[in-house]
Amino acid sequence: MRIASKLFFLIIGLALAVPGFAAKDPLKNAMKARQGEMQLRAFNVGPLFAMAKGKIDYDAAMANKLAGNLKLLLDLDTSRHWPKGSDIDNYMGDTTALPKIWTTYPEIGEYGKKYATAVNELAAEAGNGVDALKSKIGAVGKSCKGCHDEFREMQ
Template structure:
């Protein structure tokens, strides 16, 4: 290749790198991933709340399956989805995560751990009858709320 055209390719590569769209921002990717993980958690735990409330008929097999999958999602290693500097102060309109999540660390980590514990107990009990499900679901709801109250903005 001619050295002049080689330079052209180098320059083209540089301009692509610097002109990268917002979608290539690793923090934005992380924000999307963590919001997707939250949505998945809701998807699996939602029917369990419905069953506990009596809004959906209790079914032991379904409850066990939902709880097992919920537990699996809760336990994924999501640490890299929460990079420092990706709060709603820097990414307004893209995330509801409050900067306090990082500035008060490890509080949010402790709240995540509380959810893991509540979810383990729910997974162990959900298939053992409606009363067993009801006895464990409250702690899960409190774990979600406990973290959202402190670390999630009301609005985007």
């Protein structure tokens, strides 16, 4: 009897847990993944801006590494990060992604290409002195902002 009732509760427990897990919205995971990637971009590019502005000392090895990290992120296949419907109209509070990303697709790809070009150029020069860094960092910042202005709801 006791074993039977334990088994009963175990089965009930599983029955409750499994649908709960299955019901977890996969679009929310995708939004978290892309926001995580954006956070990595910001975390790596931040000190590069600070070096270019003279807010922290220029460090060639660090500049090279940080720009290399940005370049490495370009290799991620992020296609699963942007499922249709995962926009601010459907997920207010979870995302700042505008529906325009999907309604004008593939326009955003052009902004992504500009960003990739800017990052590749930065990665080639960031370790070659503060002037070299300065000459390439502006285009990176512009490409971040350019895309955000078009495709992100800014508070």
